Amino acid sequence: MALVTMKYELAKAEKENYAVPAFNFFTFSNLAGIAQAAKNKRSPVIAMATVSGTKIMGENASVKMCEGVSEDYGIDMVVHLDHCRDYDMIRRCIDDGFTSVMIDASSKSYDENVDITSRIVEYAAKYGVTVEAELGSIGGKEDDIEVDDMSALFTQPEEAVRFVRDTHVDCLAVAAGTVHGFYKAEPKIDFARIAKIHTLIPDIPLVLHGGTGVSYEDLRKAIACGIRKINVGTEFRVHGISDTVKNEYAKLPDADPRNVCRSVIENCAVIAEELIDVVGSAGKAV
Numbered sequence: 001m002a003l004v005t006m007k008y009e010l011a012k013a014e015k016e017n018y019a020v021p022a023f024n025f026f027t028f029s030n031l032a033g034i035a036q037a038a039k040n041k042r043s044p045v046i047a048m049a050t051v052s053g054t055k056i057m058g059e060n061a062s063v064k065m066c067e068g069v070s071e072d073y074g075i076d077m078v079v080h081l082d083h084c085r086d087y088d089m090i091r092r093c094i095d096d097g098f099t100s101v102m103i104d105a106s107s108k109s110y111d112e113n114v115d116i117t118s119r120i121v122e123y124a125a126k127y128g129v130t131v132e133a134e135l136g137s138i139g140g141k142e143d144d145i146e147v148d149d150m151s152a153l154f155t156q157p158e159e160a161v162r163f164v165r166d167t168h169v170d171c172l173a174v175a176a177g178t179v180h181g182f183y184k185a186e187p188k189i190d191f192a193r194i195a196k197i198h199t200l201i202p203d204i205p206l207v208l209h210g211g212t213g214v215s216y217e218d219l220r221k222a223i224a225c226g227i228r229k230i231n232v233g234t235e236f237r238v239h240g241i242s243d244t245v246k247n248e249y250a251k252l253p254d255a256d257p258r259n260v261c262r263s264v265i266e267n268c269a270v271i272a273e274e275l276i277d278v279v280g281s282a283g284k285a286v
């Protein structure tokens with residue numbers, strides 16, 4: 001059992017028509033819950049460290065925790081750096097052993113996005129590390145990156161083809177109606193756009209960000225259109241961690257922190273298991 005690359009997991013998902021769940025982690029208990037779910041469901045899983053979470057946990061410790069839980073729980077795991085704009089930080093994380101990274105230069109011009117993404121692809125290739133990039137602009141707030149809903153731009157299919165050719169990126173986050181954080185109104189996902197992009201670049205796994213709050217029916221539809229990785233973060237941060245801690249201390253003001261951590265593990269595992277069932281990855285671990 002070990003850390004594996006995202007490229008490997010997503011290629012298998014493409015062949016067998018499911019998506020690999022990608023979950024943010026900010027603490028050890030949250031990560032252990034994700035690992036517990038992957039083990040119970042025999043599912044591949046992508047553990048995603050956010051930039052701010054990584055700054056708190058430590059770049060090296062983030063990887064080592066994933067290595068440790070993958071051994072303790074007997075599972076394969078991808079350790080991925082989510083939404084990073086900083087070239088030097090990405091290089092350091094690759095050096096430290098992350099098996100996958102996301103360069104998010106989606107707020108830059110097309111040419112600048114191509115330039116920085118290609119440089120990351122070139123660096124990552126030496127280590128066999130997978131690179132995800134974003135084209136178009138996903139609305140909402142992710143970590144410390146905020147995109148006004150009105151300025152969120154959907155990914156243009158023809159531009160996606162050109163971008164993949166210009167950068168040789170391994171997988172692509174598409175903007176097609178999902179947003180980060182909680183939805184103010186029911187999300188309207190442009191499924192036809194996802195399907196068109198998938199048809200044009202069938203070998204490049206597509207990523208759906210902002211999975212929290214999207215109906216399970218819509219998630220399944222997006223997978224049928226070619227989505228191979230579904231990102232869920234807010235659900236863990238708010239329900240898995242914050243609500244659990246609040247509830248435990250509301251029940252018992254001097255609750256033992258060990259018991260609180262155990263509850264976070266259990267509740268994060270419940271959330272992750274439910275999503276694993278939705279995306280169809282249960283039983284897909286080799």
Ligand SMILES: [Zn+2]
Nearest residue numbers: 142209210231
């Ligand atoms: Zn995202």
